[in-house]
Each structure stands twice: as C-alpha cells, then as structure tokens.
Amino acid sequence: MEALIRAENLTRILNGDVDVTLVSGASLQVSAGEFVSITGPSGSGKSSLLYLLGLLDKPTSGKLYVAGQDTLSLDEAGLAKIRLENMGFVFQFHFLLPEFTVLENVMMPMKRLGNLTDRQAREKGVSLLSDMGIADQADKLPRKLSGGQCQRVAIARALANDPAIILADEPTGNLDSASSKVVQGILQKLAHDHGRAVIVVTHDMDFAATADRKIRLVDGKISSDRLSI
Amino acid sequence: MRHFVFIALKHILARKRQSFVSLLGIVIGVAFFLAISALMQGSQNDFIARLIDNSPHITIYDEFREAEKQPVEEMFPDTVIELRSLKPQTESRGIRGYRQIVDYLKSLDGVKASASLTGQAIFSFAGRDVNISLNGMIPQDMRDITTIDDNMVEGSLEALIANRNGIVVGAELMRRQSLSLGDNITLSASSGQVKTYKIVGVFRTGRADYDKSQAFLDIKRVQALMNRSNRANAIIVKMERPERAREVAALIESRIRYKSVSWQESSEDLMSTLAIRNMIMYSVVSAVLIVAAFGIYNIISTIVMEKHRDIAILKSMGYRSRDIKFIFLVQGVLLGACGVLLGLPVGCLLMYGLMQITFNPPGATEPIHMPVDWGVEQFLIAGAFAFFAALFASYLPARKAADVLPIDILRGGQ
Numbered sequence A: 001m002e003a004l005i006r007a008e009n010l011t012r013i014l015n016g017d018v019d020v021t022l023v024s025g026a027s028l029q030v031s032a033g034e035f036v037s038i039t040g041p042s043g044s045g046k047s048s049l050l051y052l053l054g055l056l057d058k059p060t061s062g063k064l065y066v067a068g069q070d071t072l073s074l075d076e077a078g079l080a081k082i083r084l085e086n087m088g089f090v091f092q093f094h095f096l097l098p099e100f101t102v103l104e105n106v107m108m109p110m111k112r113l114g115n116l117t118d119r120q121a122r123e124k125g126v127s128l129l130s131d132m133g134i135a136d137q138a139d140k141l142p143r144k145l146s147g148g149q150c151q152r153v154a155i156a157r158a159l160a161n162d163p164a165i166i167l168a169d170e171p172t173g174n175l176d177s178a179s180s181k182v183v184q185g186i187l188q189k190l191a192h193d194h195g196r197a198v199i200v201v202t203h204d205m206d207f208a209a210t211a212d213r214k215i216r217l218v219d220g221k222i223s224s225d226r227l228s229i
Numbered sequence B: 001m002r003h004f005v006f007i008a009l010k011h012i013l014a015r016k017r018q019s020f021v022s023l024l025g026i027v028i029g030v031a032f033f034l035a036i037s038a039l040m041q042g043s044q045n046d047f048i049a050r051l052i053d054n055s056p057h058i059t060i061y062d063e064f065r066e067a068e069k070q071p072v073e074e075m076f077p078d079t080v081i082e083l084r085s086l087k088p089q090t091e092s093r094g095i096r097g098y099r100q101i102v103d104y105l106k107s108l109d110g111v112k113a114s115a116s117l118t119g120q121a122i123f124s125f126a127g128r129d130v131n132i133s134l135n136g137m138i139p140q141d142m143r144d145i146t147t148i149d150d151n152m153v154e155g156s157l158e159a160l161i162a163n164r165n166g167i168v169v170g171a172e173l174m175r176r177q178s179l180s181l182g183d184n185i186t187l188s189a190s191s192g193q194v195k196t197y198k199i200v201g202v203f204r205t206g207r208a209d210y211d212k213s214q215a216f217l218d219i220k221r222v223q224a225l226m227n228r229s230n231r232a233n234a235i236i237v238k239m240e241r242p243e244r245a246r247e248v249a250a251l252i253e254s255r256i257r258y259k260s261v262s263w264q265e266s267s268e269d270l271m272s273t274l275a276i277r278n279m280i281m282y283s284v285v286s287a288v289l290i291v292a293a294f295g296i297y298n299i300i301s302t303i304v305m306e307k308h309r310d311i312a313i314l315k316s317m318g319y320r321s322r323d324i325k326f327i328f329l330v331q332g333v334l335l336g337a338c339g340v341l342l343g344l345p346v347g348c349l350l351m352y353g354l355m356q357i358t359f360n361p362p363g364a365t366e367p368i369h370m371p372v373d374w375g376v377e378q379f380l381i382a383g384a385f386a387f388f389a390a391l392f393a394s395y396l397p398a399r400k401a402a403d404v405l406p407i408d409i410l411r412g413g414q
C-alpha cells in the first residue's frame, strides 16, 4: 500500500545571521493505521519536522509526498487544499477561536470544505464532541471550558473533515495526568480503530511508549526509528 | 462564502464599541458629504436658473465674429495670404434688415425674439448725474423676452403701450432720487438730444445695481433720443428650451452671419468658476470621508493584529490566503455598507435642516432659503465614495492578514 506520507532526505535550513539547521536529511514513511511518536531533547527539531510534514513549512531540500502528491510543486492554495482534506492538527495550546462556540469551532474546517449542509455539519460536530465526551459543552464559548476539555475540542476539530493524517505537537503538554490519559487514549484509538496515520511529538516518555513506532531525533537528524514489540 | 461573512461579523461584533465609533465616522462623513454637495449643487442650479431667467438666451449683436473674406483670398484659395490690420467689421448703423431677421427667428420653433436698441443716457437731478442704461424694445414683446414683468412692483409694462412717452425704471433709482410713479424725468444722451419721460412702472429684481441703473422704454423713444431712427443694435432671443441655446445660436449665426452669443458662451467664465468651486467642495468633503476611512483602517488593523493566532490556525486547517483576505475585506464592506445606509438618511435630515435656514445674500433685498438639490447623483456619489473608501481602508490590513505565515505564529507561540 502507498504510504500516506513519504519524506526523502528532508532538510530545513533557516537562513539568518547564522544559518540554523532545523531538520537535516530526514527520511521516513508513514502509512494508514500507524501510531508514530517522535521524541528527542528540547531543540532537536521535533516541531520543525512536524511542520514540514504538515506542509506548514517548506523544506530547503528533499522530497515530500502526501497522499500520493508531490507537495513541492504545489502553491499556497494547493497546500491548503491538502491540509483541508487530508490533515488534522493538534497543538500544545488548543488555539480555539475565542468568539465562536465550541461547536462552531469544530465546524470551521467543514464549512471551509463545504460539502455538508449546515445541518449535517452541526450533527457531525455534535457527534465528534460526544466521541470526546463533551457534547454537553457544544454551545459554550471556549473560555468557559477547562484546558483538558479545550484540548478535546481541538481534537474534535482536527477530525472534522475525516483526515487520513493526524499531526499532534505535544498535545498533552499542558494537561494534568488524567486529561493526558484521555487524550492519549483518543489518539491511539484513531490509529488503531479508525485507520488514521497518527504522528505525535511528545516529551512524555510513557505516552511515547504506547506508540507502535518510535522515532528519535537528535540535532535535527533521525537517530533511531523502530517498531515497538 | 456565507461562512466567511459569518466569521467577519463575529470579529466586528466582538468589538462593539470600537466598531461603533468607526461606523459613526462613516455615517457622519456620508451625511456631511451628502448635505454639502446637495447644497453646492442646489446653489449652482439656483444660480444657473437665475442666470437663464434674467439674461437673454441668445443675443445677436451688430457685429461679426470674423473679418470678412477678402477678395484676394478668394482669388488665390490655395495660397497663404497675410493681411495685416484686418478686423471684423462693426456695423455702426445697427443690424441691417433687423425686421426680417426677427421675422425669421420668430418662425423657428420655441423661439421668441425682439429687436432692441440699447444706449446710455444721463439723468440729472439736484446737480448730480446718474448714468442710466436704456433698453429700447417693442413694448408688446417685452414680456416675452425679459423677466421684467415678473418683477413689477408699481405700474405695469402695458402702460408703455398706452403711453408712448412712458418709461419703466428700477425701485432703487426711485428710492435714491425720491421719485414716485407718475413723475417726469429728463434724460440727455450723447447725441445732444434731451427728452422728458413719464414714469409708468417700477420693477425690483433684488439686485441693487440692476435696479438702480436700468430703464425700459419703447424702442422708438430710444431711437429718437439716440438719433438712430429705425435702427436696432441687438436682437434678443428667448427660448422654451434654453439648454439648446448654444446650437441654435450657431445655427442663427451661420444663417445671418451676425455674431450670435448664447447664454452659455457669455457666461463661460462663470461656469468655469463654478467648476472650480465644485472641485474645492468635493476635495473638502472627501477629506471628511477619508478621515472616516482611517477609522475603518484602524479597527480592521487592530483586529488583524489581535487575530494573528486565529489566522494561523485557520490557515493550518486549510483556509487559503485569499479566504483570509476575503474575511477581512468583508469587515470593511460591512462597516462601509452600514455606514452608507445610516449616513444617507442622516444626510437627508441635515439637508432638510439646511432648507429651513433663510439668509440675506449681499445685493438681494429679500431673504432666500438655502437652495438644496435633492438630485439622485449626490446620493450615488456620497454612497459610492464612502463604500469604496471603506473597501480600500480594509484592503490594506486584509492583505497583511493574508500574508500571515502560520509557521511564524506556531514557532513563537509555544
């Protein structure tokens, strides 16, 4: 089966007074149903690699195919389309839009994609929220929710357009251990039960240990990439 | 599309007070723009209407615009000939065959014409000399080609028909010289003739200068006083449709060759003054709207600034740069459109208020209302200008918003 993400020799150098190498020669493939963790010391380039894979940043050199498309030949709108249809992001901070209710936040990607009616989008939003166990919060503004609840809303939003790829950057970084466990469980289930490719950057070694496959970064280079047994 | 408008609306409504202030700016800008331009247009219309009413629509003079074609030019049509000191001829004997010309003019549709002889005379009273412009016309035609009849305050124009020695003078002259209806006045002309006339009518146009210096009487009396019997030095034309005066004047001139001047031509300098006045007015009221547009620029810039994070997250979930630009443009459009919709009625109130004001312009003897033009063009110009100013004011911050790179925000925000 064709890998959902195929990166070859990805390198990202930041040009400034002193050139900084964020990611250097990273090659990896991720397929549907895989749950991959990326760990490494602070400043080793984990986030930078994730942004490259998520098409939020452009590599200085190397190749990157997402869902079978050569992403380096695409313009801004083309990249946005791939993100819209194939990717969901979860960040350390939830980044919910403060003026909109929880449900409206979850509906944001659906409305942009525009292939559901308002009613269908609403129903789907509510069902995603109830999967996260927070359907009762649907009509509240985000500031009325706890951090763990917000993060679950953010996951629901990331899943709005049924993306094949889910990219998470320290999704449990701001959460207490109970909420962390819930979020971990949700991400794991997405890979195993729903066949999504899930890539998680984390500092949390327990969380990383639950992944099917562990990638370790040191100084922007992949130092190890092995399956858990 | 509707979704983007929804987002834009939420952004604006989240800052009610600020949005309200910038909206108010547009409302006031539109209202002032509308009221001032309506006032300027109104006074211009009023001015032109008076001009058309009070002056001949076409005046035919006893002179030519161009020098006559010289025989030598006709002999050598293809050569360059320079003739020095060649001047257009002035007919010192007046317009030749003016009766036939008047008859011809009267045969045209919607045209009234009458011959006139104008000249200067001196009225001496109590040791002081007053210069008076005499307008000699056929009494029966006077009502058709002048507005004097509308301005009569004492006596009547008809009296000129009955009393061939009558004269109609202005109220200001009457007042200054302590004259009253039925008095006799004696006029002397440069021809040496001195004659006495009886005041049979008094007019008041409101223009003091005119009211003290003009007099109307039978053309025959003027001819006699000037020693120019059977002459006319001008033909005055009034038209039903004065806006066509320019073309009709050209037509007449091509037929009879005498210089025919339309009211447009004789007031060209006034018209260009009006055009300059309009330009000044529009730049001033536009400045008001531009200031208002700065208000919109300000609030949308603020929103964009505060929303860098939200823009980044929207882009990360698949919103394109142009979607983001559109969202912020819509905010300007919403504010602009609401500002116009509220500003036009407020402007109408202002216009209505202006109409209630009366004032005494210099030289006028009666107070007049502020002239306000309710023409639809002012509404369109004010609305369109405000709308596009708002659009442009939101375009700059919208473009900035579109350029936000999610990566910069995500890197910095963690």
Ligand SMILES: Nc1ncnc2c1ncn2[C@@H]1O[C@H](COP(=O)(O)OP(=O)(O)OP(=O)(O)O)[C@@H](O)[C@H]1O
Pocket (backbone or CB within 6 Å): A014, A020, A021, A022, A040, A041, A042, A043, A044, A045, A046, A047, A048, A049, B411
């Ligand atoms: N804008 C920038 N300018 C200069 N250096 C940068 C910039 N952004 C990141 N870096 C550097 O690039 C390297 C990789 O950063 P990155 O955020 O990918 O690391 P990370 O592994 O995610 O770290 P953490 O675990 O702390 O989140 C770091 O050394 C960082 O200091």
Ligand SMILES: [Mg+2]
Pocket (backbone or CB within 6 Å): A046, A047, A048, B414
């Ligand atoms: Mg990081």
